Amino acid sequence: MFPKNNFIEKECVMANLEGKVCIVTGASGGIGKVLVEKLSSLGATLVLAARRLEVLEELKEALPKKSKVLCMKCDVTKQEDLENLVNYTLKTYKKIDVLINGAGVSSQHPFWEQPLEDIGKIMSTNYYSYVMLSRLVVGPMKKANDGHIINITSGSVMVDPPPRNFIVYTSLKVALRAFAKGLFWEMRDFGIKVTSIFPGVTRTPLTGKLKNICEERLMEPEAVADTVVFALTQGQTACPLELAVINQQTPWTKPVIPFKQEHPEESKIKK
Numbered sequence: 001m002f003p004k005n006n007f008i009e010k011e012c013v014m015a016n017l018e019g020k021v022c023i024v025t026g027a028s029g030g031i032g033k034v035l036v037e038k039l040s041s042l043g044a045t046l047v048l049a050a051r052r053l054e055v056l057e058e059l060k061e062a063l064p065k066k067s068k069v070l071c072m073k074c075d076v077t078k079q080e081d082l083e084n085l086v087n088y089t090l091k092t093y094k095k096i097d098v099l100i101n102g103a104g105v106s107s108q109h110p111f112w113e114q115p116l117e118d119i120g121k122i123m124s125t126n127y128y129s130y131v132m133l134s135r136l137v138v139g140p141m142k143k144a145n146d147g148h149i150i151n152i153t154s155g156s157v158m159v160d161p162p163p164r165n166f167i168v169y170t171s172l173k174v175a176l177r178a179f180a181k182g183l184f185w186e187m188r189d190f191g192i193k194v195t196s197i198f199p200g201v202t203r204t205p206l207t208g209k210l211k212n213i214c215e216e217r218l219m220e221p222e223a224v225a226d227t228v229v230f231a232l233t234q235g236q237t238a239c240p241l242e243l244a245v246i247n248q249q250t251p252w253t254k255p256v257i258p259f260k261q262e263h264p265e266e267s268k269i270k271k
């Protein structure tokens with residue numbers, strides 16, 4: 001028998017985020033919306049960020065009346081908006097306990113055909129804003145000796161080489177994974193946790209725009225939101241550094257997205 005230990009009791013998982021101030025970027029999107037509903041049901045104080053303020057306001061209306069929710073119009077590709085998001089949150093709530101970087105865009109093209117505009121958008125939304133917001137919140141978190149940064153990365157980081165038609169998207173997610181690991185090692189002495197979530201292909205507006213998706217095999221956004229909640233509710237001495245939640249293989253073996261393609265000249269060779 002182990003002796004009764006008060007310390008271990010304190011370390012028990014508490015599925016309660018009462019009083020925790022959480023910024024969520026991409027809160028108006030598929031994964032973001034479901035996540036916001038879950039965090040609100042656990043008592044978190046929420047700061048919702050996205051460009052479509054009206055969607056955030058609608059989401060706020062649908063949450064239980066007692067929820068503390070601040071909606072902020074924020075284009076994460078703009079430095080000024082990121083600074084405003086962090087400063088206004090600090091002014092209103094005096095602290096930031098959790099940053100969830102979830103804003104994201106995708107674009108499915110062979111690299112040589114990918115519109116230049118898409119490449120810029122992916123870089124600034126999916127990478128720049130994650131790094132910059134992390135930089136803006138680590139100061140206050142370090143002062144508080146407490147905090148948690150969660151990045152919604154992608155299951156595609158586990159595909160090597162990066163999948164065809166998604167190489168800019170995936171290579172930046174790989175960079176983000178490396179960034180988060182490094183950040184964890186730098187910040188853990190200051191009580192700050194860092195977690196990368198790797199979702200598989202999930203049913204959201206983002207995948208709704210992609211071609212050749214196997215609809216029946218999509219994961220639901222609830223699985224991703226539950227994984228974030230798991231990360232947030234571990235004891236103080238444990239940091240879930242990387243959590244992958246990936247599409248389960250099913251009896252129908254069609255790939256979720258067919259990454260392997262015929263070589264462009266293959267059909268000619270067959271003839």
Ligand SMILES: NC(=O)c1ccc[n+]([C@@H]2O[C@H](COP(=O)([O-])OP(=O)(O)OC[C@H]3O[C@@H](n4cnc5c(N)ncnc54)[C@H](OP(=O)(O)O)[C@@H]3O)[C@@H](O)[C@H]2O)c1
Nearest residue numbers: 026028029030031050051052075076103104201202204206
């Ligand atoms: N769905 C998947 O299969 C999947 C798989 C792996 C990883 N992920 C990642 O999960 C995250 C969320 O994806 P999702 O599927 O939920 O996408 P989604 O439904 O398309 O939602 C994207 C969210 O990002 C926000 N956003 C996009 N550009 C923005 C900008 N410039 N400024 C501020 N907000 C911006 C959108 O809000 P506004 O339009 O209102 O600004 C929206 O809230 C992304 O990082 C994505 O890469 C998704």
